[in-house]
Amino acid sequence: MYSLLGGIFLGWSLGANDASNIFGTAVTSRMIKFWTAAFLASLFVVAGALISGQAGIETLKGLTSFSLNQAIVSSVAAALTVSVMTVLGLPVSTSQSVVGAILGIGIINSQINTAGLGKVFLCWVTTPLGGAVICFILYKVLAAVYNALKISVFGSDKLLKTGLIVSGSYGAYVLGANNVANVTAVFVGAGKLSVFSAALIGGLSIAFGILSYSRPVMETVGKKLVALDPFSALMVSLSVGMTIHIYTVIGVPVSSSQAVIGGVLGIGLVKGANTVSTQTLRNILLGWFFTPVVACIVAILITFGSYLEYVGP
Numbered sequence: 001m002y003s004l005l006g007g008i009f010l011g012w013s014l015g016a017n018d019a020s021n022i023f024g025t026a027v028t029s030r031m032i033k034f035w036t037a038a039f040l041a042s043l044f045v046v047a048g049a050l051i052s053g054q055a056g057i058e059t060l061k062g063l064t065s066f067s068l069n070q071a072i073v074s075s076v077a078a079a080l081t082v083s084v085m086t087v088l089g090l091p092v093s094t095s096q097s098v099v100g101a102i103l104g105i106g107i108i109n110s111q112i113n114t115a116g117l118g119k120v121f122l123c124w125v126t127t128p129l130g131g132a133v134i135c136f137i138l139y140k141v142l143a144a145v146y147n148a149l150k151i152s153v154f155g156s157d158k159l160l161k162t163g164l165i166v167s168g169s170y171g172a173y174v175l176g177a178n179n180v181a182n183v184t185a186v187f188v189g190a191g192k193l194s195v196f197s198a199a200l201i202g203g204l205s206i207a208f209g210i211l212s213y214s215r216p217v218m219e220t221v222g223k224k225l226v227a228l229d230p231f232s233a234l235m236v237s238l239s240v241g242m243t244i245h246i247y248t249v250i251g252v253p254v255s256s257s258q259a260v261i262g263g264v265l266g267i268g269l270v271k272g273a274n275t276v277s278t279q280t281l282r283n284i285l286l287g288w289f290f291t292p293v294v295a296c297i298v299a300i301l302i303t304f305g306s307y308l309e310y311v312g313p
Helices: 002-028 034-052 054-061 068-087 094-109 114-149 153-189 195-213 215-224 230-250 256-271 278-307
Strands: none
Touching: 002 034, 002 068, 002 094, 002 153, 002 195, 002 215, 002 230, 002 256, 034 153, 034 195, 054 094, 054 114, 054 153, 054 195, 054 230, 068 094, 068 153, 068 278, 094 114, 094 153, 094 278, 114 230, 114 256, 153 195, 153 230, 153 256, 230 256, 256 278
């Protein structure tokens, strides 16, 4: 069990960081209370991991050949990287930290599945672009329908709140399905866990992170990037769920942070680019760049450090 602590730590980090990408816009637009969002996100993350998490696990475990010790090193390196970013209040890509750590181990072993790695890199690029396009289209189409219905203020509030709950729960489901691979896939590749056990342990650890430490990052996502009204928050939430779902079907774990930033940028395109905080966006983009690099370096350093022997005086 102790060998899985690195993966559980990573799951906690993922939940603490990525729940903001699912319900953050709804909470900061004051349509849903934080604890309601946290409970729903935890429940549906576990369900998604158990029901639909297999494809992503199969993809990541095939990137390189791992021993159990190497699986532990990669999960610890990824978790440390994500945790530091989370404490700093920056939404970062858990997928990138995991792949960076796996790449570090692969460099040492000279065993890297370049085809699989290329597939993952391509999805990193298309995830925010897809999120922006989907959100832009959703906003244009659904705003026209919404305005044509001429709903009362009371009815509008109730409709938007229900929509945010449904879309957030859907987003949490696909987050669990897509990102559980980031937490425990390396242990499946090392022969430590079955796919089902990996999905269960990964899902529960993500849920624990959501319940214990997901509130701080919601501030960054919901308020510092763009001022979101409830309807815009719903469009972002829907676009994030749909974007991640596409990659779940493909079988590639992707960043919900990238999907939500893409969605927020889509709103910015509708309302005017000046609604987006360029300074915050720049900080997040730097985090995306440095996350896989740092995780790769940390994994290499931990591996080399484990080879050192203490020589006493």
